[in-house]
Amino acid sequence: MYVHKKSEALQKQAEDVILGGVNSPSRSYKAVGNGAPIVMDRGEGAYFYDVDGNRYIDYLAAYGPIITGHAHPRIHEAITEQSSKGILYGTPTELEIEFGQKMQAAIPSLERIRFVNSGTEAVMTTIRVARAYTSRNKIIKFEGCYHGHSDLVLVAAGSGPSQLGTPDSAGVPKGVAEDVVTVPFNNLEDFRTAMAHFGDEIAAVLVEPIVGNFGIVEPMDGFLEEINAVAHENGSLVIYDEVITAFRFTYGAAQKLLNIEPDLTALGKIIGGGTPIGAYGGRKDIMESVAPLGPAYQAGTMAGNPLSMAAGLACMEVLGKPGVYENLDHLGKMLEDGLLELIQKYEVRATINRLVGALTIYFTDETVSNYTMAEASDGEMFSRFFNGLIKRGINIAPSKYEAWFLTTEHTEDDIKETLAIVEEVFKNDL
Ligand code: PMP
Numbered sequence: 241m242y243v244h245k246k247s248e249a250l251q252k253q254a255e256d257v258i259l260g261g262v263n264s265p266s267r268s269y270k271a272v273g274n275g276a277p278i279v280m281d282r283g284e285g286a287y288f289y290d291v292d293g294n295r296y297i298d299y300l301a302a303y304g305p306i307i308t309g310h311a312h313p314r315i316h317e318a319i320t321e322q323s324s325k326g327i328l329y330g331t332p333t334e335l336e337i338e339f340g341q342k343m344q345a346a347i348p349s350l351e352r353i354r355f356v357n358s359g360t361e362a363v364m365t366t367i368r369v370a371r372a373y374t375s376r377n378k379i380i381k382f383e384g385c386y387h388g389h390s391d392l393v394l395v396a397a398g399s400g401p402s403q404l405g406t407p408d409s410a411g412v413p414k415g416v417a418e419d420v421v422t423v424p425f426n427n428l429e430d431f432r433t434a435m436a437h438f439g440d441e442i443a444a445v446l447v448e449p450i451v452g453n454f455g456i457v458e459p460m461d462g463f464l465e466e467i468n469a470v471a472h473e474n475g476s477l478v479i480y481d482e483v484i485t486a487f488r489f490t491y492g493a494a495q496k497l498l499n500i501e502p503d504l505t506a507l508g509k510i511i512g513g514g515t516p517i518g519a520y521g522g523r524k525d526i527m528e529s530v531a532p533l534g535p536a537y538q539a540g541t542m543a544g545n546p547l548s549m550a551a552g553l554a555c556m557e558v559l560g561k562p563g564v565y566e567n568l569d570h571l572g573k574m575l576e577d578g579l580l581e582l583i584q585k586y587e588v589r590a591t592i593n594r595l596v597g598a599l600t601i602y603f604t605d606e607t608v609s610n611y612t613m614a615e616a617s618d619g620e621m622f623s624r625f626f627n628g629l630i631k632r633g634i635n636i637a638p639s640k641y642e643a644w645f646l647t648t649e650h651t652e653d654d655i656k657e658t659l660a661i662v663e664e665v666f667k668n669d670l
Contacts, residue, residue: 242631244278246291251276266303272623272638278630283310285649288635296635297654301645303637304452304484305509307597308558309649315513318554319547327547335549342556343511343519346492347482349501353521354530355544359483359508360388362518363446365530365538366504367392369520370444370477372529372536380434380476381446382425384454384611384641387481387506393446397422401430402437425451425610426460432470439474444504449494452484454614454641455600456593464500477526483508483518487556488645489596490565513555515548564648568597571646571655575599578659586666589618597646601625614641621670628665634658 254261262268262277269275279291286309288296301307308315322335336355344350356362367379367390379392387393395405395417405420407413421438423430425447435442445467451457471478480502485494487510495501504522511517521527529536558564576594579601583590590603602608603618603625622640629636636644 242292242294242633244276244290244292244294247279248276250279250291254279266637266639266642269638271619271640272626275627277638278635285309285311286647286651286654294633296630296633297650297658298635299644299646299658300635300637301647302514303509303642304488304645305512305514307487307510307645307647308513308555309647312513312554312558312649314558315551315554318513318550319515322546322550325546328542328545330541333544333546333549335546335553336544339549339552339556342553343507343521346556347486347495347505347507347521349495349503349505349523350521351524352527353519354527354538355548356518356520356538356540357516357542357545357548358388358518359481359506360390360518361540362483362506362508362520363387363393363479363481364390366479366506366520366522367444367446368538369504369522369526369529369536370479372534373526374443374475374477376441376443376476378419378421378438378441379444379446380421380423380431380438380442382448382451382611383422384425384614385446385448385451385481386453387446387448388483391416392420395420395422401433424612425457426463427610428463428466431467435470435474435476439470439476442471442474442476444477444479445471446479446481448485449480449482449498449500449502450485450489450595452488452598452643454611455602455608456595456598456643457609457614458593458595459498460609464498468500468502477503479504479506481506486511487559488598491559510555510559511552512548513551515551516542517548517552558648565596567648568646571650571652572597572599574652574655575644575646575658578655579662582659582663582666586663586670588666588670589621598643600643602640624669625665628669629661632661632664634661 281291288298391412394409396408401423405417407417421434482493486507507519531537603621608614
């Protein structure tokens with residue numbers, strides 16, 4: 241069993257300097273018993289090594305971006321090469337044009353694109369653009385979907401589909417919450433009710449086309465088609481938040497997999513190959529609302545920086561090779577099948593949602609298709625599962641709402657080792 245002495249000592253130091261000891265709250269172990277988060281020393285392919293010298297098979301993949309594994313040689317080379325030519329120019333570069341063209345070819349709905357520095361920025365800006373284009377203020381979003389930490393998307397649901405939201409974070413003004421309606425994912429009836437009530441005030445309907453933020457949850461048949469149809473009937477735009485989903489399941493966005501297009505798309509995570517990035521884009525006439533062509537303002541000193549562009553291009557090169565997603569799917573299926581076998585063998589109350597190389601184990605009997613169902617899964621059991629894994633060498637996100645992400649560097653042997661460890665945890669810790 242692993243000991244984490246140095247991690248624990250470092251976390252004590254961290255708490256005296258970094259607020260809460262972490263630079264993002266999801267990194268704390270608050271939801272899984274409040275232990276000290278493991279301090280990692282280095283990553284290599286599918287593995288992490290912590291400051292105590294323990295090795296982990298990593299399924300966190302930094303919450304999604306590290307799809308080519310840690311320290312991928314091609315990405316390392318691209319960053320090193322670019323850093324010798326300068327890392328930030330504040331001028332146009334050929335790299336950003338080339339990368340923009342790559343994105344456009346893979347995601348044809350991006351008639352125009354802008355690079356920014358995070359998913360938060362990308363989503364926040366798509367909402368501004370939609371508001372500018374429609375001259376409306378309100379948005380509809382879906383319960384349990386996370387869209388970054390800008391004010392407008394940190395608004396919780398009201399008591400019903402015709403109710404406005406309430407702030408979900410201190411510091412979000414009540415007035416902001418009055419511009420947001422939140423309805424359950426996969427519930428067309430509530431969506432239609434909300435649109436019937438607020439339709440002519442809705443600038444945009446914002447949705448993760450495949451949810452990644454209360455585990456992996458696919459839209460039911462016709463859900464996204466109806467969103468498009470009803471939104472457009474009402475003069476509202478449709479925004480897909482593909483920060484997690486783009487290049488996660490296929491070379492391109494979820495919109496390709498699902499054969500449907502939004503008006504605007506927000507991107508982030510994988511497209512930067514692990515460097516800070518975000519992007520947004522969509523229909524040309526809508527994007528032309530943005531400065532310098534239009535009246536909606538968006539800017540960025542670090543936007544389209546050469547390091548992120550070079551890393552992103554290298555990542556696309558790796559992901560564009562034949563067989564990449566087939567292999568992720570193969571390993572994902574092997575992991576899912578193995579987990580299901582263990583769930584049956586040890587009579588664990590759990591179900592799995594999986595798509596290609598991403599999966600979530602929910603400790604519940606029911607198939608999860610919306611946030612309420614994910615919320616109802618057993619958090620105490622997840623906590624015991626998580627802690628059992630981390631002390632035996634498997635690193636997953638410390639939250640029952642997150643997914644396991646496979647990378648191009650995981651192997652069948654890694655999956656076998658993982659399943660053997662899960663069996664130990666099921667036997668001894670649940
Ligand atoms: N949208 C989605 C769907 C996300 O999952 C996230 C981050 N988990 C964001 C937006 C925000 O991205 P970032 O953390 O890069 O600001």
